[in-house]
Amino acid sequence: xxQPTLSDxxxxxxxxxxxLAFLQNAANFVASRVFPVISVSKKSDLYYTYDxxxxxxxxxxxxxxxxxxxxxxxxxxxxxxSCDVWSLHKDIDDQIRANSDQPINLDAEAAEWxxxxxxxSKEKAWVTDYFTAGAPGDTWTFDVDGVSAGATAAASFDPxxxxxxxxxxxxxxxxNPIEDVALGIEYVLQSxxxxxxxxxxxxxxxxxxxxHPDIVDRIKYSGGVGPMRPxxxxxxxxxxxxxxxxxxxxxxxxxxxxxxxxNDHDFIGGKHALLCYAAPSPGLMTPSxxxxxxxxxxxxxxxxxxxxxxxxxxHLSSDRVEIDMAFDMKRVSEDLGYFFGSIVA
Numbered sequence: 001x002x003q004p005t006l007s008d009x010x011x012x013x014x015x016x017x018x019x020l021a022f023l024q025n026a027a028n029f030v031a032s033r034v035f036p037v038i039s040v041s042k043k044s045d046l047y048y049t050y051d052x053x054x055x056x057x058x059x060x061x062x063x064x065x066x067x068x069x070x071x072x073x074x075x076x077x078x079x080x081x082s083c084d085v086w087s088l089h090k091d092i093d094d095q096i097r098a099n100s101d102q103p104i105n106l107d108a109e110a111a112e113w114x115x116x117x118x119x120x121s122k123e124k125a126w127v128t129d130y131f132t133a134g135a136p137g138d139t140w141t142f143d144v145d146g147v148s149a150g151a152t153a154a155a156s157f158d159p160x161x162x163x164x165x166x167x168x169x170x171x172x173x174x175x176n177p178i179e180d181v182a183l184g185i186e187y188v189l190q191s192x193x194x195x196x197x198x199x200x201x202x203x204x205x206x207x208x209x210x211x212h213p214d215i216v217d218r219i220k221y222s223g224g225v226g227p228m229r230p231x232x233x234x235x236x237x238x239x240x241x242x243x244x245x246x247x248x249x250x251x252x253x254x255x256x257x258x259x260x261x262x263n264d265h266d267f268i269g270g271k272h273a274l275l276c277y278a279a280p281s282p283g284l285m286t287p288s289x290x291x292x293x294x295x296x297x298x299x300x301x302x303x304x305x306x307x308x309x310x311x312x313x314x315h316l317s318s319d320r321v322e323i324d325m326a327f328d329m330k331r332v333s334e335d336l337g338y339f340f341g342s343i344v345a
Contacts, residue, residue, distance in 0.1 A: 023112055028251035029119045030269075031126035031329070034200055035290035036282040037305070041297035043326070044082040050285065051075040056193060081328045083295040088117055089322040091313060110321040111308050118306050118323050123252050123268050129329040130290055131200070131250075131272055133341030136160045140274075140289075140337035142187050144180075148172070148345060159187060159338065171208045171344045178214055181242045184275045184338035191335045194277045194287060197245040202269030206249045208344045209238060244275070273340040289336035295326035 054074035061070035090110040097106055136143040142159040146169040158164040168175040181199065189195045201209070209215060210233040219237050239247045250269025257264040279288035294305035305327040313320045331337070 023116055024119065024252060026119060028253075029123045030200060030248045030250050030252075031119075031122045032292070033248060034126070034130070034198060034276070035278050035288060035292055035329075036280075037292045037294050038282045039296040040081070040083070040293050041295075043295055043298070044080060046078045046080050049077050049079050049332075051077070052192060052287075079332070081291075081293040081330055083293055083298075083326045083328045085295075085298070086118075086121060086325045087322060088114055089320050090114060091316060091318040091320050094317045094319075097319075107310065107319070107321060114308060114321060114323040115306075118325055120252065120254055120268070122305075122325065122327070123250070124254070125327075126329055127268060127270070130331065130337070131269060131274055131339075133272065133339070135162045136165065137334070139334075140331070140339045141191070141334045142184065142338040143341065144184075144339070144343075145341050146170070146271075146343040146345075159184070167340070167343070169343060169345050170205070170212060173213055175212070176214060177209060177212055178218070178241065180340070181244075181275060184340075185243065188275070188277065188336060188338055192277070192287070192333070194336060196275045196277045196336070196338065198248065198278050199239070199242060199244050199246075199273060199275050200248045200250065200269075201273045202250050202271050203267050204271050205273050205340075205344050206235075206247075215241065271342055271344045273343050275338040275340070277336040287333050287336065289331065289333055291330055291332050293328040293330065298326050299324055 051074065054072075059070060059072040063069055090113060092106045092110060100106060130139075132139060133145070134143065136159060143162075144159050144165045144167050145162075147166045148169055149172075150166070156164050157167075167180055170177045170180075185196050215238060216233060218241055219233050235247045235249065239245065250267065252268045253265050254268050255263050255265050276289040277287070278290070279286045282288070282291060292305070296305070299305060299307040306323055306325040308321065308323045310319060310321050
């Protein structure tokens, strides 16, 4: 045996240039990217809504000589928002700080962990408010259910009627997602005068779409040249095929197991899809399927509507790192959304 041994000349200790932490990429989350964010100075307030029926009705009339013009008007009502405040903290004990080794940075790690928790929480709130199946009218005016077989015949199909709103799930080769999305665009456009510009899908839905034979067949001749340069079914290509400005894929995950139990990870977005019109930016008399009211009057402006702060907890001999969020995600026009529930098996 060689002397000295490997263990005699080296004591294992943590590397200072690498560590592993599964911090999800912020790009995996869509909650702050689907609908416009409105900065508000107060926790709650009112906003005006206009009855679109008045704006889409023809009120013009022929006018005879020496007579008054026809008169008309439009209806205005109010709705409201109310921002809830969400918070979480991580305490850093003085003894643990004094005993920590490199490359551990307790303050930075606490801030990163809290920001990740905020992203997950806000994504789940987005799903609850916008991305949950229900009877038509309970969530969105147009709500269809994916089924494995026996979809309702097109002649009697009605996305506003829970008894007639079945469509074949997109993992079935006989399904027609291109036509399903086109029909959704038509329903929203006919009802509101606005054409949906975004499609939000859970990751299992995107995986199914990019491998659907109809979509592959439409795109396969638009890719590279030669056997080593195949066509790529990209998000941009499918968005162009569906005639929407953007497809957002929900790639975020959550561990739904209790602490101490075996990890149980799942996609937050599930197996649904939402076709909607989202205003490019908020403004007066500007419709949108949804808005996020961000209470910047409390926390300041940020994409996450959040603030991270650090302060001393002397009675605990610890420093506290804390995050707050304050927002209200609201469906402000149910007719501008077309929801596909459980659209893949």
